[in-house]
Amino acid sequence: MASAAPFAKMNGLGNDIIVADMRGRADRVAPAAAVTLAADPATKFDQIMAIHDSRTPGTANFIEIINSDGSMAQACGNGMRCVVQALAAETGQQLFTFETVAGILTAREHEDGTISVDMGVPRFGWQDIPLEEEFRDTRMIELQVGPIDAPVLHSPSVASMGNPHAVFWVDNDVWTYELDRFGPLLENHPVFPERANISIAQVAAPDAITIRTWERGAGLTRACGSAACAVAVSAARTRRTGRVVTVTVPGGPLHIEWRDDDHVIMTGPAEWEFSGTFDPATGAWVRDTESAA
Numbered sequence: 429m430a431s432a433a434p435f436a437k438m439n440g441l442g443n444d445i446i447v448a449d450m451r452g453r454a455d456r457v458a459p460a461a462a463v464t465l466a467a468d469p470a471t472k473f474d475q476i477m478a479i480h481d482s483r484t485p486g487t488a489n490f491i492e493i494i495n496s497d498g499s500m501a502q503a504c505g506n507g508m509r510c511v512v513q514a515l516a517a518e519t520g521q522q523l524f525t526f527e528t529v530a531g532i533l534t535a536r537e538h539e540d541g542t543i544s545v546d547m548g549v550p551r552f553g554w555q556d557i558p559l560e561e562e563f564r565d566t567r568m569i570e571l572q573v574g575p576i577d578a579p580v581l582h583s584p585s586v587a588s589m590g591n592p593h594a595v596f597w598v599d600n601d602v603w604t605y606e607l608d609r610f611g612p613l614l615e616n617h618p619v620f621p622e623r624a625n626i627s628i629a630q631v632a633a634p635d636a637i638t639i640r641t642w643e644r645g646a647g648l649t650r651a652c653g654s655a656a657c658a659v660a661v662s663a664a665r666t667r668r669t670g671r672v673v674t675v676t677v678p679g680g681p682l683h684i685e686w687r688d689d690d691h692v693i694m695t696g697p698a699e700w701e702f703s704g705t706f707d708p709a710t711g712a713w714v715r716d717t718e719s720a721a
């Protein structure tokens with residue numbers, strides 16, 4: 429292998445994450461490498477979180493987020509918890525600051541091993557999400573989606589957590605909807621010029637919501653942290669819940685708090701699976717012997 433970089437295969441509530449350590453290098457994870465890693469059952473991922481040196485000396489590490497289709501994302505809540513756990517294990521630190529294309533964010537590892545990430549301030553303007561045309565009230569917008577017959581799948585709440593989200597509120601169990609069928613149609617709907625992450629959400633109690641998400645650039649995943657945040661703020665905006673909720677994704681519960689200072693704090697676990705090294709140009713990889721199954 430020409431110039432190997434360390435990586436850890438991890439997950440955040442079943443959201444498959446590769447944390448790639450690109451510090452001290454000038455190169456980036458090439459699309460070909462992402463394709464190779466995504467195609468291998470052992471390293472199949474939803475997102476790669478590439479840790480780079482800070483872009484300005486003396487500031488925070490820059491985190492690049494790559495979806496399994498090779499596209500770039502602005503936010504990944506579950507991936508950030510994995511990055512924090514990996515760096516906490518390396519450094520013994522508990523508090524972290526990172527830079528992403530969406531801005532600076534902070535995170536903390538707690539004594540019980542759970543991790544809180546300050547996911548920043550949600551935005552609701554139609555240009556922020558972005559939407560193709562003006563909608564004055566983004567708590568509910570109307571979409572023309574011919575092939576989808578269920579009326580509840582025509583009028584989502586929309587929000588930006590740095591990345592675009594559409595939340596469809598349903599009264600029935602979220603598992604009764606064919607998200608694998610309508611997810612791609614809605615992700616690529618012309619109203620979303622940068623595509624969107626698509627969630628269906630059922631309010632279970634004033635402080636509890638159950639969701640499933642079809643992720644932009646990754647398809648059905650077991651967890652999407654930024655979607656859980658988008659759902660929580662949309663629920664509070666539409667008076668379905670208060671500002672502190674448990675959002676249960678297929679992989680388990682996330683605690684979300686939309687603070688009075690407008691920041692959204694997401695808390696949940698991260699899990700290390702194995703480590704290895706990979707070639708960022710090709711994706712060829714080897715497992716570390718000490719983490720071999």
Ligand SMILES: N[C@@H](CCC[C@H](N)C(=O)O)C(=O)O
Pocket residue numbers: 443474475495500501502503504505506507591592625643644645646649651652653654655
């Ligand atoms: N799984 C993520 C979201 C990853 C990015 C998303 N697919 C996008 O393209 O916006 C999370 O935990 O937030």
